[in-house]
Amino acid sequence: MITYLALGVFLAGAVALASVFILASQVARRGPTPYPEVASRAYRVRLFWFFALGGILSAVLLSALPYAPYANLRLASGPAAMHVDVTASQYLWSLQGSVQSGGKVDFAVTSMDVNHGFGVYDPSGHLIGQVQAMPGYTNHLILQFPAEGDYVIRCLEYCGPGHSSMYMTMHVSKCQSGCCC
């Protein structure tokens, strides 16, 4: 799960940042040292820190580019094998079309009333993709289902007091020959 990697990176970064602050608070007791002396050294380090931070962020941005969820990227390797029309309304999902494991599925998502969020959870409860369901627009979410099973559609955009109860089960059946990949 990529989100656990994100959590690990966050925790490592948070601990590193907290350590810097704790260190600074402890070193503060060793003063007072004349400020110009501290500042001139610190601002030389800052230049390095500026370029390091800029470099890290640029590298992450570039390396993450191919993993964006947008349709043109996901359809670059071939068209969708299945198509499902999804219509959201307070507090129901309506899906037209069937889904089988393996091939790309094009979910065409819209809303009858307010903004909703079409979130797809795998059988183990992990979010595998989402897109907003908006009145007046049709958003295309391209997903692939590695295995058959019962997936859960949850609303991921606050849509009124019934928001938490807006979910349904979507069965993904086993790939039949010729329908996928």
Added chain:
Amino acid sequence: MRLAQASGGNLFSSDVFYEVMSIHGSGMVAIGLMAGAALLWHLVSDEIELSVNVNRAVFLLTLTGMLLILAAVMVFGYSSAWTFLYPLPEHPGSGIATANVGAASYLTGLALVVVGFLLWCVDFIRAGLKRCGSLQRLLGLYVFSEPGHGHDDHTDHTTTQPSLIAGTVVAILGLEACLIGALIVIFMLTSLVFPSLTISALVAKNMIYFAGHTLANLQIYVAAGIAYAVLPAYTKRPWRLSRALVAGWLATLAIVMLAFFHHLYQDFAQPEAVQWVGNVASYAAAIPPMTVTIYGGLVQVWRSGIRWSAAALFTFMAMAGWAIGGFGAVIDSTIALNQFLHNTLWVPAHFHTYMALGVMFFIIGAAYHLMPSLTGRHLSEKVGRRAAVMMTVGGYVLVLAWYISGSMSAPRRYMYPLQGTEIFAWIAVAGALVALTGAIMIFKDLVETFLAAPHLNLPEPELAPKQA
């Protein structure tokens, strides 16, 4: 809310749960921003002559707006969240008969708060221009051309200060956000009366998030202005103007206006190029704070011999909250990750880290700093330090539980925890209770100190500019 959520949604009805959520979001954004603006006003009142009358009007508008928002929620059952995504207020889906009246009351209240902050922004820029003569000087652009820019020249009253630069950037961005915010709020109010009048949901969402994201973000920037004034009082070191500081704030001015697009990553109807602009801007927005203000705060403290009074402690820890929460925000603003984190508990986790453990700490630190000059009495240092520990420990336990739940795909704004995240929901409750206890200790001390104050050194229209 945490208790209601952890208990599986059995404590309140869904209407009440989302009414509480709506008032929490709206109230904290409005109070955080206005409290920060008021503190910055007081802290820079030696430098620029802000109008007491305008600020009284700002206070009255904010107060009236908040009362209307309270009435909208508590009397008329408004529950469409502080984000009021169009057309939700028109179709609240709550079954409450007065919900439309609630929406009108909420939007009117919001409009008053927005107009109030807009007035503050106009007055700040006016007062700054009166001192410095031009916007370029007020923003400190002269540091790139004039020698000796790093030294404060107290004989030249046309020079600017770090707090003034922060306030000016906040005021410029605030003007833009308030104008766009006022436009969409007025449109939605009109649309309530004339439902045939419609607007594209995507355009409305862009306008709402431009205003909402920017105003929420300005809390941290106004707080930075506060830090520039408060921290040096304890480190006994000046926070000087520098080319890096001016460049950082100019970059912030340009970048923050574009970062809000990250709220719309999952709106695939938005042009894709705009999504990437959002990603780049969100990353870039992290650089000025991490290399100028937060870094500068660490340098201020380093080997300074500072005595960790409550004011210094809260201000310093606020910078840590800003840095850690900002890191969580950068992760969420990565498009490839946002598809799995958007609208999960990761989102409230990161913004509570830099709001509750950042902005609120800056405000509390400034309150400890200003109480002696405002009331002639000090807040209790003992209470302050104990509360700081409780709020820090409780606060980080709370947000950590959310980060973990978010990484496990638990949605935000749900009445119940998803299977597997129940334990973290209860841990969040425990953390919130500890943090709340610390906050109540400070609030009690604050009220008692105000009530026992021999005098209240509040500004009068004629005397306001030069009061310490």
